[in-house]
Amino acid sequence: MFYTQTQIGNAIEGTQSDEYFGKISSMSDDGKTLVIGSPNFSIMSPNNKEIKVPHAGKVVTYNWTGTEWEQKGDLLLGSKNYEEFGKNIKISKNGKVLVVLYQSGLDNTEFYIQAYYLSGSTWEKRGEKLISSEKNHFGNSIVMSFDGKTLAISSPNFSYSTDNYKKGIVDVYDWDGKSYQKRIGKTIFGDFNYRSLGTSIDMSSDGQTLAVCGQSFNNEKVYSGRFIKILNWSGSDWVQIGKDFLFKNKENHLQEINISLSNDGNCIAIGLPDNNLCGENSGYICVYLWNNTEWILKGNDLCGKKGYGIGSEIKLCKNGDRIVYSILGASDYFVALSEIRQGWVEILDFEASKWVNKSNLIVGNNKEEGFGSSLQTNAEGSFLVVGHSRCCYNNNSEKHKGKLLTFKTD
Numbered sequence: 308m309f310y311t312q313t314q315i316g317n318a319i320e321g322t323q324s325d326e327y328f329g330k331i332s333s334m335s336d337d338g339k340t341l342v343i344g345s346p347n348f349s350i351m352s353p354n355n356k357e358i359k360v361p362h363a364g365k366v367v368t369y370n371w372t373g374t375e376w377e378q379k380g381d382l383l384l385g386s387k388n389y390e391e392f393g394k395n396i397k398i399s400k401n402g403k404v405l406v407v408l409y410q411s412g413l414d415n416t417e418f419y420i421q422a423y424y425l426s427g428s429t430w431e432k433r434g435e436k437l438i439s440s441e442k443n444h445f446g447n448s449i450v451m452s453f454d455g456k457t458l459a460i461s462s463p464n465f466s467y468s469t470d471n472y473k474k475g476i477v478d479v480y481d482w483d484g485k486s487y488q489k490r491i492g493k494t495i496f497g498d499f500n501y502r503s504l505g506t507s508i509d510m511s512s513d514g515q516t517l518a519v520c521g522q523s524f525n526n527e528k529v530y531s532g533r534f535i536k537i538l539n540w541s542g543s544d545w546v547q548i549g550k551d552f553l554f555k556n557k558e559n560h561l562q563e564i565n566i567s568l569s570n571d572g573n574c575i576a577i578g579l580p581d582n583n584l585c586g587e588n589s590g591y592i593c594v595y596l597w598n599n600t601e602w603i604l605k606g607n608d609l610c611g612k613k614g615y616g617i618g619s620e621i622k623l624c625k626n627g628d629r630i631v632y633s634i635l636g637a638s639d640y641f642v643a644l645s646e647i648r649q650g651w652v653e654i655l656d657f658e659a660s661k662w663v664n665k666s667n668l669i670v671g672n673n674k675e676e677g678f679g680s681s682l683q684t685n686a687e688g689s690f691l692v693v694g695h696s697r698c699c700y701n702n703n704s705e706k707h708k709g710k711l712l713t714f715k716t717d
Contacts (some may be wrong), residue, residue, distance in 0.1 A: 578618020
């Protein structure tokens with residue numbers, strides 16, 4: 308069967324120039340709850356002519372009614388200059404728990420994470436905020452279990468001392484009914500300097516399996532690429548399952564890495580958008596399956612064309628049998644080539660031991676809009692929300708407000 312994608316519902320749009328609305332988003336597994344973070348949002352004067360609180364930031368939640376998006380719960384706003392409320396966000400897969408990252412303000416010395424629980428139409432704070440130094444990159448990646456009771460937060464720049472520099476950590480917290488309590492003595496540490504553990508993390512629905520990424524080094528402790536570890540909670544500690552995934556660096560080319568775990572934690576999709584295997588910045592995607600002994604390649608690996616950068620946004624759906632990924636429009640690489648692209652989204656299904664394109668491409672309408680800058684799907688990968696964070700309005704007089712569009716598979 309060949310699927311087609313249809314745009315549905317209303318576009319969700321930013322309200323201010325350079326808001327880049329739609330770059331930061333998160334969705335529940337059923338696709339009915341969508342949360343958008345907008346850290347560049349500024350609070351304006353009543354006549355909308357004067358900025359009162361620059362970059363206060365906001366977080367807004369929407370509910371899918373079946374035909375359109377309606378705001379769900381109250382609007383959450385930052386209160387200080389440059390608080391950038393909504394720098395990172397995560398909604399639990401059941402859509403009931405929300406966590407928000409923000410900073411201390413203009414001094415930017417501390418990062419905070421506050422959890423919320425939706426009570427009726429009000430987001431109520433869930434416990435006290437979690438605090439760490441900005442230098443640690445606290446909250447670089449945030450993941451939760453299905454019910455939001457298990458929370459993992461990475462700090463890839465965490466340093467113990469000047470002799471233990473940027474090893475990185477991942478902390479796991481459990482909700483005890485009143486607050487999120489850190490699993491004492493169970494922090495996951497980087498094992499040597501510049502490991503930067505936690506550049507990306509993901510978690511299974513039950514909170515028992517955790518994937519963590521960091522930087523890999525050769526025997527001379529020279530940077531050589533990226534690695535991924537998969538850990539399982541034994542009941543008393545995090546235990547690695549299988550060997551590290553290693554992706555080697557070529558010619559000092561720093562590799563971004565993105566991961567997506569299946570809900571059961573037995574399958575992982577890996578995206579390397581600046582990998583050069585098939586040409587400069589072609590990008591690379593692969594999927595691995597746990598067979599109770601080792602991680603084995605599931606189907607064929609995927610390689611983009613020169614400049615495509617596939618793998619910057621990737622979602623593993625249908626418990627590991629569907630990949631949804633975006634190719635970002637208007638990337639710096641395309642601009643350098645004078646070949647600005649519109650960006651697109653592609654859906655691949657696993658059939659007969661390989662990944663098969665079963666759908667038409669979802670293509671951005673205009674160049675330079677950053678189509679594909681964010682990508683959210685339901686658990687089945689049949690309901691998609693795609694961000695255009697650079698989208699322009701009013702003949703470019705108000706630039707980069709941003710918007711999101713919704714699609715479904717027929």
